[in-house]
Amino acid sequence: MNDLVTKKVSLIELFYDLVFVYMISQATGLIHHLHNGVIGLSTFSIFALVVILFINSWMIQTVFINRYGNDSWSNKLFIFINMTVVLYMSNSFSSTFNHQLTPFFGAAALLSLTQTMQYVIVYLKTTQNADKQITLAFSGILATRTLALTIGAAVQNQLGLLAALLGIMISWIAPSFTGKLTVRRPIIFSHLLERVTALIIIMFGEMIVGIAEYFTQRTVSPYSLLLFVLVALLFMTYATEFSDLIEEKQGRETGNRLIYLHYFILFGLSLITVAIKFIHSTNANLIFSVGCLYTGLLLFYVGILLGGIYNEVSFKIGSGRVCWIIGFTLLGWGGTLQLKNATEIIFITVVVALLNLLILARIGQNSTFRQKIQ
Structure with a gap:
């Protein structure tokens, strides 16, 4: 087969x-x-x-x-x-x-x-x-x-x-x-999945390089830690979908959907990477910077949710969870528009990323629990 x-x-x-x-x-x-x-x-x-x-x-x-x-x-x-x-x-x-x-x-x-x-x-x-x-x-x-x-x-x-x-x-x-x-x-799905995952790891590496300047003796602060937590949460979100929930044994797959949905993730992470710097810069328009950050987050989550089509049957992402994830992201965007402090903006964004990660992680936990009681 x-x-x-x-x-x-x-x-x-x-x-x-x-x-x-x-x-x-x-x-x-x-x-x-x-x-x-x-x-x-x-x-x-x-x-x-x-x-x-x-x-x-x-x-x-x-x-x-x-x-x-x-x-x-x-x-x-x-x-x-x-x-x-x-x-x-x-x-x-x-x-x-x-x-x-x-x-x-x-x-x-x-x-x-x-x-x-x-x-x-x-x-x-x-x-x-x-x-x-x-x-x-x-x-x-x-x-x-x-x-x-x-x-x-x-x-x-x-x-x-x-x-x-x-x-x-x-x-x-x-x-x-x-x-x-x-x-x-058909493509060999597990191989293609491993390859696109490697590409996303490169993008996360670029994010780590981007926040490294906030971890010197002069610049380290609670803001620095929040940035790292945000990157880690986004990585865990990606890993939860494309490592834990996805079904690698796909038959008769062309790979087109997997490839194109990753463009959303790639562009999303790129926007988040630059927005992190803009928010802390006095030269950047703050409303534009926040918009850049949350547009990136929305693109990232759209890519993640589209990836749900490949999930195991018991790990499918329901419409309710999709609404919660998009809703929390939009709510976070609206809430940060009223803020002027970079640390507060990133803190709210961390909360949004944590809530969205928990929504995805619960899919696997609920499925495992159902299997145990059957």
Whole structure:
């Protein structure tokens, strides 16, 4: 049975993740800069564009390895090439839509080309009709992105920029329409789950780096401890859903839902990371900072709740719990809008995160109790 098939995450995959640690740090750095107390629309748009392109590339590589990856030297060579390209890309974007994005688009086109080649090689080698159709579809998606990004790098005007943006969005959205093909060659769910979990761990690592400045001899305070507790509670919330409640033995899964719901979590954690600094900064608009924090929390919890579709039958998240989690988050947002003190704002946010964690944790406890009395 396919749902019993497993695949071990290889060391080369973990090595590949290291360049994305740096990428996430660089991308998040874009939205650390404020203009008149807020993040500029152009800056945030570029941040979203960069994150979507990087994470989409990471996801495509991960799904390729999940289905077709092996320990061959050719696969390792492609990964090493992609790592060098990602490192260059991480240092080649700016906070404005101008010609400075040309090197970024050019490098992204090269990354797209190498990923296209990986799928083309499998297409030429495989004798399975399902695999031929899947690899042909992804080759087409990636080839389209390669062409669009090449135009974006070569044509340094609004037309080139539009072509690049269109290519990025197509490659991000198009895989969601491949379900009828990919279900014929389901992903190994446990492997994909472990990989996306590793990506989220990287995001939490970025949060830890972000709060580290509050743990020096000069800055350590109750505020510092509250920040750490908040990060820990969010991590435990993620772990409760994607480690304790989820059913790893999924059959006939394309992985699309698991992948796309994690974009909510990724963007949510990114916003929370920068909001933590904004709230304590005199240069930031406090209402904007609180809005950034709670928008991030809502995105995070939406991703968590969407993940409930994969839970074991006895661990399903009911509509009542969904309402409580969203309700507590909105209530916390409303309550903090009246506050001016950063410590008080984070304290209320910690309470919200704790209550929401308890709601999720109770699902597993109630199920275990019911099983014992039956």
